[in-house]
Amino acid sequence: MTRLFAILGLLILVAVPVGAQDLTKDEIVVRVKPASITIPIGQTKQVEAEVVDIGGRPVKNVPVFFFSRNRRAVSVTGDGKVTARKPGTFKVVARAVVGRQRRGPSATVTVTVPFPEAAAVEFRNAPTRLYVGTSVRIGAVIVDKNGVVRNDLDAKLASDSDQVARIDGFGTVTGTHPGKTVIKASHRSLTAEHTIEVLANPVANIELTPNSTKVRTGDVVKFTAGLRKADGSEVTGVPVHYSLTAKPDDTLGNAATGQIEQDGRFVAESPGYYTVVASSGSAIARTTIRVVKRFKKQRKVEVIGRGSVTDTHTSDLWVWEGVDGRDYCVTGTWGANGVAHFWDVTNPGEIKKISSVTVDARTVNDVKVSKDGKICILSREGASNRKNGIVILDVVDPTNPKILSEFTTDLTGGVHNLFIDGHYVYALSAGRRYDIIDIKDPQSPKRVSSYQIFEPGASIHDVWVEDGIAYSSNWRYGIHMVDVGNGIAGGSPENPKKISSYAYPSGWNHAAFPFKSQETGKRYVVAGDEAFPFGLHTKDTPTYARGWMHFIDFTDLEKPKEVARYQVPEAGTHNLWIEGDLMYAAYYNGGLRVVDISGDLMGDLYKQGREVAWFIPTDKAGKIANAPMVWGPQPHKGHIFFTDWNSGLWAVKLSGDKQ
Incomplete structure (x- = not known):
């Protein structure tokens, strides 16, 4: 009997929930139920999650949040309500919130969204006339009852008169003789017909x-x-x-x-x-x-000076001429203790650290300085009080920066990037939108408006403002051009108005830089990717990023078109800067790249030999030794300044004659 009571006591002990404060993130597990679900488009199902210790006992007071790996296809609320929007197989993740980084163990739910039943066959943009001896590819698609294209199905095409027009297995119709023919598209019992008239070709x-x-x-x-x-x-x-x-x-x-x-x-x-x-x-x-060949030989990149930072990761930079006529640079830090460093770069060969400012943050990801050189703004992420927001500094004397104020209203989720234009700051809010903040009185900033994409899974990474137009980078939703004072759409900082947008399939849109071709007058936006398919390594191991620069022609705002790319093999892009006919690209593990973007642009600029010069920085004493990770470049007075995530600030110069 004593043994029986002992066993019962042990069983009762096993069932007692464990306190979260007694366990580390390596001692808990997230369980989801069900582990896989099937949801028709437009419907919602609940997924449950619980946190247990390695013995399977429930753990109290550990919050779990859900997020989707593809938010445009499958959305999920923080408490696990999953809604299907597009067909396919997707992943929803339940993650425990543990520690200062709020990143604990996770579990994955596989969500299958079946394709709706095919409802009709439709011709898309099919011509009504064709000339003998010419060809055109006809598009016929299969749609469901909601008009959504079934990309997993193909329609069969046939011509009722091969003497008038022939059609191949890829949908290319070729006119063979004057007359009319009916092109039939079919899928099982579904059919559609389209008549084409073939005309005699007058060209001799x-x-x-x-x-x-x-x-x-x-x-x-x-x-x-x-x-x-x-x-x-x-x-x-x-x-x-x-x-x-x-x-x-x-x-x-x-x-x-x-x-x-x-x-x-x-x-x-x-x-x-x-x-x-x-x-x-x-x-x-x-x-x-x-x-x-475009260039007989590439130009060399000469290292002029360095501002070494090897105890932390370095983030962005901004170089400016101070009110005293000297040149300065501010650099941020990533995943550290909230430090921003100020440098005197008047003599790029003798870069000197002149001051540092520490704010309540783990990451000062972005740093910007006003055009007049008087105000510097730091972004904050990972603040201990979770207020984050921005910090406004007086940098009239960069050797003694003074904190004027901070602004945290509605920015508590963290500010990843920002931009200063006049007396307005454009600050990202938790990756959801950008807020526009009036800093005319820098000691009393106030929010005047915001811009947000209200679409499933929409998020933002960066914003850049030029000539009264804000160019935001929105991952899957691509580039958004917004009138914030240009006047083309009647917008202002207090009332931003969308002008145009362009998105590309990868969904990697991370940065944007607008420019007007000096030779052709075309207006482009270069959209940079960011992707880490092999992971982002914060210590010991180099990171191998991927992605490229997309050149989007926005000359016709109604019909923006991607016309060219710059893609370095086996490396990935980050930030960029354009000055004149040169693009300076931070290519992470691919180093610094300088590219000729003169004239009309088409195709792959890398393969065309438009690269003027390249430089890969290494430092055996780096935060990660000998692991180049170029973050962002900025040309200034004949030199190129850039930061490297693992080694700090660099100043280089192009040598050799311009070709």
């Missing part, structure tokens, strides 16, 4: 001319096809198909070396001979051009 001759014959790799050449009838009269409105053949100088297994668009624009990646072909019906024209 083509005159093909380039706008330049002196061509370097990366130069965009515009080919114009003049169409004429047999009697020599001009023909308009008939499509022309462009193609090319290449004979590169390097014939040792070289891959595709050139690109031509159907508007006649051509660009080459490698030196060699390129023959552009224009055809319409039976008429064909060919023109050959010679392309030479």
Whole structure:
């Protein structure tokens, strides 16, 4: 009997909940129920989570929050209500909130959202007319009852008269004889029909001319096809198909070396001979051009000076001319103790730390200085009181920065990035929006407005303001251009108005920098990625980032178009700066990159040899030894200043002649 009571007592002891204060994050486990769920689009289901110790006993007073790995497809509330928005298989994570970093163990729920039943077949942007000897690809899609495209299904296409038009397995229709034909798209019992009239092709001759014959790799050449009838009269409105053949100088297994668009624009990646072909019906024209290497050799990057920081990770920088005429730089710190360092960089060869400011934060991720050089603002994340927000400094004398005020209202979730424009500060609020704060009186800042994307899973990473337009970087929702005083959409800092936006499939949009081409007048925004598919390592191990720079043509605000990229293999982008015809790119493990962005832009600028120079910083005494991790660049008075996450502040200069 005594033994029985002892066993019962042990069982009762096992069932007693454990206090969270008695355990570390390595001694607790998160359990979810169910571990996998299926939810139809538009419906919601509840997921439960509990925290237990390694023996399976419930642990008290450990909050758990839920988040989605793909918030546009599956959203989840903090308490586990999961809503399906798009079909596919996705992950929802339940994480325990433990310690100062509030990052404890987690468990994953697999969410399957089935595709709705197919309801109809539809033609999209199908032409009604076609000329003999020309081709067009017809789009036919399968949609569900809500009009959502079923990308997992393909419609079968057929022409009812191959004598008039033929169609291949990829949906390309080619006119063969004047007349009419009906194109039928089908999927099981669902069908749709579209009539195309094929017209006789009047083109007998083509005159093909380039706008330049002196061509370097990366130069965009515009080919114009003049169409004429047999009697020599001009023909308009008939499509022309462009193609090319290449004979590169390097014939040792070289891959595709050139690109031509159907508007006649051509660009080459490698030196060699390129023959552009224009055809319409039976008429064909060919023109050959010679392309030479863009630069005979790259320029060198010379290290001028350093402001070494190896005891903490370094974040962003800002370089400015002070009110006394000397040059200064402020740098932040990441995952440390809230320090910002101030440097005298008047002589870049003798960089001197002149002061430091410590604020209540773990990370001072962003630092900015007003145009007049009097005000510096620090962002805060990880404050002990969880208020975070921004800190406003008087830096008239950078050797003795003075805290004027702090602003934390509605910014308690942390400020990751900010920008100063005039007497307004644009500060990110917990990655949800940016708030616009009036600092005309820097000792009494006040919030005047905000801008937020109200879409499922929307979040923001950065904001940059130029000419009264705010360019925000919003991960999956891409670049948003907002009128905050430009006037193009009637906006102001007190009443921001959206102008345009552009998003790309990866959802990695992290930074943006606008510029107007000095040569073409086109307006671009360069959108930088940030991605760590192999993890972000904060100690001992180098980080191998991924991503590239996307060049988006915003000349037509109604139809922004991604036209070019700059992609360094096996490395990843962070921040950037553009001055004149040069882009200075922080490429994390790929170092500092300087790129020629002159003229029209198309294709992969890296493969085209537009890279002017590169530099990879290493430091055996770095926070992580010999692990380059370039954070952000800024050109200033003929030098390039940049911060490296592991080694601090650098000053370099391009050497060699400009080509």
